[in-house]
Amino acid sequence: MSNHTYKKIELVGSSTKSIEAAVQNAVAQAATTEENLRWLEVVETRAHLENGKIAHWQVTVKIGATIAS
Amino acid sequence: MSNHTYKKIELVGSSTKSIEAAVQNAVAQAATTEENLRWLEVVETRAHLENGKIAHWQVTVKIGATIAS
Amino acid sequence: MSNHTYKKIELVGSSTKSIEAAVQNAVAQAATTEENLRWLEVVETRAHLENGKIAHWQVTVKIGATIAS
Amino acid sequence: MSNHTYKKIELVGSSTKSIEAAVQNAVAQAATTEENLRWLEVVETRAHLENGKIAHWQVTVKIGATIAS
Amino acid sequence: MSNHTYKKIELVGSSTKSIEAAVQNAVAQAATTEENLRWLEVVETRAHLENGKIAHWQVTVKIGATIAS
Amino acid sequence: MSNHTYKKIELVGSSTKSIEAAVQNAVAQAATTEENLRWLEVVETRAHLENGKIAHWQVTVKIGATIAS
Amino acid sequence: MSNHTYKKIELVGSSTKSIEAAVQNAVAQAATTEENLRWLEVVETRAHLENGKIAHWQVTVKIGATIAS
Amino acid sequence: MSNHTYKKIELVGSSTKSIEAAVQNAVAQAATTEENLRWLEVVETRAHLENGKIAHWQVTVKIGATIAS
Amino acid sequence: MSNHTYKKIELVGSSTKSIEAAVQNAVAQAATTEENLRWLEVVETRAHLENGKIAHWQVTVKIGATIAS
Amino acid sequence: MSNHTYKKIELVGSSTKSIEAAVQNAVAQAATTEENLRWLEVVETRAHLENGKIAHWQVTVKIGATIAS
Amino acid sequence: MSNHTYKKIELVGSSTKSIEAAVQNAVAQAATTEENLRWLEVVETRAHLENGKIAHWQVTVKIGATIAS
Amino acid sequence: MSNHTYKKIELVGSSTKSIEAAVQNAVAQAATTEENLRWLEVVETRAHLENGKIAHWQVTVKIGATIAS
Numbered sequence: 143m144s145n146h147t148y149k150k151i152e153l154v155g156s157s158t159k160s161i162e163a164a165v166q167n168a169v170a171q172a173a174t175t176e177e178n179l180r181w182l183e184v185v186e187t188r189a190h191l192e193n194g195k196i197a198h199w200q201v202t203v204k205i206g207a208t209i210a211s
Numbered sequence: 212m213s214n215h216t217y218k219k220i221e222l223v224g225s226s227t228k229s230i231e232a233a234v235q236n237a238v239a240q241a242a243t244t245e246e247n248l249r250w251l252e253v254v255e256t257r258a259h260l261e262n263g264k265i266a267h268w269q270v271t272v273k274i275g276a277t278i279a280s
Numbered sequence: 281m282s283n284h285t286y287k288k289i290e291l292v293g294s295s296t297k298s299i300e301a302a303v304q305n306a307v308a309q310a311a312t313t314e315e316n317l318r319w320l321e322v323v324e325t326r327a328h329l330e331n332g333k334i335a336h337w338q339v340t341v342k343i344g345a346t347i348a349s
Numbered sequence: 350m351s352n353h354t355y356k357k358i359e360l361v362g363s364s365t366k367s368i369e370a371a372v373q374n375a376v377a378q379a380a381t382t383e384e385n386l387r388w389l390e391v392v393e394t395r396a397h398l399e400n401g402k403i404a405h406w407q408v409t410v411k412i413g414a415t416i417a418s
Numbered sequence: 419m420s421n422h423t424y425k426k427i428e429l430v431g432s433s434t435k436s437i438e439a440a441v442q443n444a445v446a447q448a449a450t451t452e453e454n455l456r457w458l459e460v461v462e463t464r465a466h467l468e469n470g471k472i473a474h475w476q477v478t479v480k481i482g483a484t485i486a487s
Numbered sequence: 488m489s490n491h492t493y494k495k496i497e498l499v500g501s502s503t504k505s506i507e508a509a510v511q512n513a514v515a516q517a518a519t520t521e522e523n524l525r526w527l528e529v530v531e532t533r534a535h536l537e538n539g540k541i542a543h544w545q546v547t548v549k550i551g552a553t554i555a556s
Numbered sequence: 557m558s559n560h561t562y563k564k565i566e567l568v569g570s571s572t573k574s575i576e577a578a579v580q581n582a583v584a585q586a587a588t589t590e591e592n593l594r595w596l597e598v599v600e601t602r603a604h605l606e607n608g609k610i611a612h613w614q615v616t617v618k619i620g621a622t623i624a625s
Numbered sequence: 626m627s628n629h630t631y632k633k634i635e636l637v638g639s640s641t642k643s644i645e646a647a648v649q650n651a652v653a654q655a656a657t658t659e660e661n662l663r664w665l666e667v668v669e670t671r672a673h674l675e676n677g678k679i680a681h682w683q684v685t686v687k688i689g690a691t692i693a694s
Numbered sequence: 695m696s697n698h699t700y701k702k703i704e705l706v707g708s709s710t711k712s713i714e715a716a717v718q719n720a721v722a723q724a725a726t727t728e729e730n731l732r733w734l735e736v737v738e739t740r741a742h743l744e745n746g747k748i749a750h751w752q753v754t755v756k757i758g759a760t761i762a763s
Numbered sequence: 764m765s766n767h768t769y770k771k772i773e774l775v776g777s778s779t780k781s782i783e784a785a786v787q788n789a790v791a792q793a794a795t796t797e798e799n800l801r802w803l804e805v806v807e808t809r810a811h812l813e814n815g816k817i818a819h820w821q822v823t824v825k826i827g828a829t830i831a832s
Numbered sequence: 833m834s835n836h837t838y839k840k841i842e843l844v845g846s847s848t849k850s851i852e853a854a855v856q857n858a859v860a861q862a863a864t865t866e867e868n869l870r871w872l873e874v875v876e877t878r879a880h881l882e883n884g885k886i887a888h889w890q891v892t893v894k895i896g897a898t899i900a901s
Numbered sequence: 902m903s904n905h906t907y908k909k910i911e912l913v914g915s916s917t918k919s920i921e922a923a924v925q926n927a928v929a930q931a932a933t934t935e936e937n938l939r940w941l942e943v944v945e946t947r948a949h950l951e952n953g954k955i956a957h958w959q960v961t962v963k964i965g966a967t968i969a970s
Contacts, residue, residue: 216375221494260343344637
């Protein structure tokens with residue numbers, strides 16, 4: 143188990159609702175092409191503003207996945 | 212459109228409720244004096260503690276606004 | 281009052297629910313051994329993933345407490 | 350002269366042409382409202398892409414200006 | 419639109435001519451395999467030197483692309 | 488009180504005497520136009536040199552002020 | 557040669573033996589799918605602990621590879 | 626001597642007088658509970674403002690101490 | 695399991711032999727007072743030099759441990 | 764070839780024309796005293812402003828050179 | 833004047849008295865071998881501790897000097 | 902002793918064998934021209950890859966040396 147290698151991919155998820163939901167959207171997208179997602183790190187949190195309000199959150203994450211070997 | 216210039220202002224919003232609400236309070240305040248708010252970047256997240264609990268969140272953001280020209 | 285000294289301790293709180301709840305769990309734990317908690321700074325936000333979903337949030341915080349003198 | 354105070358403002362200039370032109374556009378905008386601009390620091394360089402090409406550069410700068418006293 | 423997810427890829431472009439041309443070469447390469455390129459961030463600027471002169475610029479960029487869904 | 492919003496402004500103070508005096512000069516300048524200054528963070532410490540000696544200190548600070556509402 | 561473009565991928569290699577071996581495992585894994593590996597940069601060094609000892613090293617690297625064109 | 630292990634603790638000292646005095650207050654506090662203090666690193670310098678003046682300095686330090694073995 | 699809280703402590707281990715051995719010495723010291731050590735992050739690598747050679751390595755680590763609850 | 768040692772020197776080049784020209788001026792200066800210049804890294808980009816315009820660019824670079832042995 | 837090139841050297845000055853005095857000692861040392869010192873940037877502030885007190889300050893600075901041409 | 906001034910030089914050592922050996926090669930080179938080497942800080946760890954393997958390690962260090970006075 144100590145010889146596992148992981149790859150990290152960087153995604154930006156977005157959501158009108160919350161920071162957590164933006165992250166979950168990024169994870170859901172990653173899960174459509176990658177198996178074995180293991181952890182994520184939040185890299186940057188931004189939001190798009192419209193009419194003086196937060197229109198949607200944009201959260202950059204790095205997601206780690208075990209490389210099947 | 213490619214020649215727009217934006218200014219960035221730095222605010223700290225606070226809220227007893229959530230990180231998102233603290234950010235929204237900062238945006239609402241910015242909107243009282245600035246038009247054309249476009250985006251924000253979360254710079255720092257802190258909280259004030261009282262009686263061993265989170266009393267309120269304090270979130271520093273940089274807000275970008277188009278300069279009317 | 282200007283001569284107070286504070287110590288800062290670093291904890292990682294976790295929660296299945298939200299970033300805020302993970303932080304609150306870290307604060308609650310700190311409150312069991314430390315009095316006079318004053319503020320916290322979010323240092324890093326990560327999540328553990330299982331079955332292509334966020335299993336729990338893991339948020340690292342630094343908590344500042346007044347040293348009783 | 351050693352007691353001068355400077356303020357720093359943060360702007361994002363853009364240009365279809367070059368990084369330097371994007372910075373110059375930010376400086377030109379600052380010069381319409383501020384006298385005594387003294388120096389700038391490039392903080393971040395980004396570009397907006399369209400049709401697989403760079404549509405315009407977006408360069409964030411901090412501009413220092415002497416405060417008239 | 420607020421639910422878009424973006425991926426970020428990291429490339430190093432090079433050019434004998436300028437920093438901008440090195441970036442454009444990286445974008446042109448990305449466009450051969452990725453649709454929907456949206457923005458880029460310059461991460462690092464280096465140059466290879468030969469005979470006491472700049473032989474070519476090497477610029478690292480992160481490029482964001484919409485994930486088609 | 489938890490709903491206060493603060494703005495942060497960035498100034499460079501200078502002094503021939505000390506780092507502290509350079510900061511105090513920046514604060515004194517800020518106080519001529521802003522009420523309700525609350526805290527500052529030292530961002531960068533530099534000095535101008537003349538004749539092999541420190542001619543004056545130049546200290547960049549971010550100053551936080553409550554926005555009256 | 558000055559117009560080469562490189563891609564950078566981020567991997568985490570692990571090993572019970574040493575930091576170098578963890579990096580080599582990441583490189584060996586990358587070599588199974590990528591040709592033309594050129595350089596790597598160590599980004600982060602961590603270790604998993606068990607029974608008060610280092611169970612295995614986990615080293616994050618960015619690996620640069622020439623894009624065949 | 627090469628096998629010494631040190632621990633690092635993080636404190637915030639404060640003083641109405643100077644940055645140095647704020648640091649010394651943190652060291653004095655550390656000395657009441659720790660023997661064998663060896664070095665410190667200044668991590669952050671802030672100040673609390675009142676009535677448009679510096680009320681007291683708040684300096685965060687990491688202090689290294691030999692662990693008695 | 696998702697509600698675990700971890701504390702992080704910062705130590706500097708040293709060794710005449712290698713970076714890994716310096717880290718292991720820090721872990722061994724931590725294990726004398728803390729149970730449930732879980733992971734570590736290398737923060738800084740330095741060495742003390744004598745007679746133009748490396749006398750010993752000094753490696754700063756943050757060690758995470760589950761708080762028994 | 765794998766046992767080469769390089770030294771890195773830090774210079775600030777300036778130019779009225781462009782960022783690239785400022786870097787080239789730094790390299791040209793380095794070449795008057797150092798042989799075997801190999802690469803450079805751009806560390807910081809600033810500009811001096813006069814009359815509301817960019818008077819000259821000031822670019823800090825680290826230059827790597829093989830040490831003849 | 834816009835074509836000046838500067839070199840930056842990194843020194844650590846020390847003093848039992850103050851941070852400013854430690855910096856001045858570094859500048860005085862630099863002045864014995866370099867002409868045309870122009871500015872400095874404080875990079876890091878540390879102190880050596882003895883008997884639970886600050887024995888001397890150790891301040892790392894980068895000093896910029898015009899290269900005579 | 903508290904008034905010593907140190908200079909810091911930046912070198913990149915390389916080795917086919919290990920990170921430690923690359924650092925030792927840099928130190929050995931520094932010792933041929935500098936007396937009184939006192940400490941080093943590892944700044945960056947890279948490796949050159951050939952044929953899908955690590956050809957040699959390249960480690961950047963800052964080396965501190967007492968200035969003889």
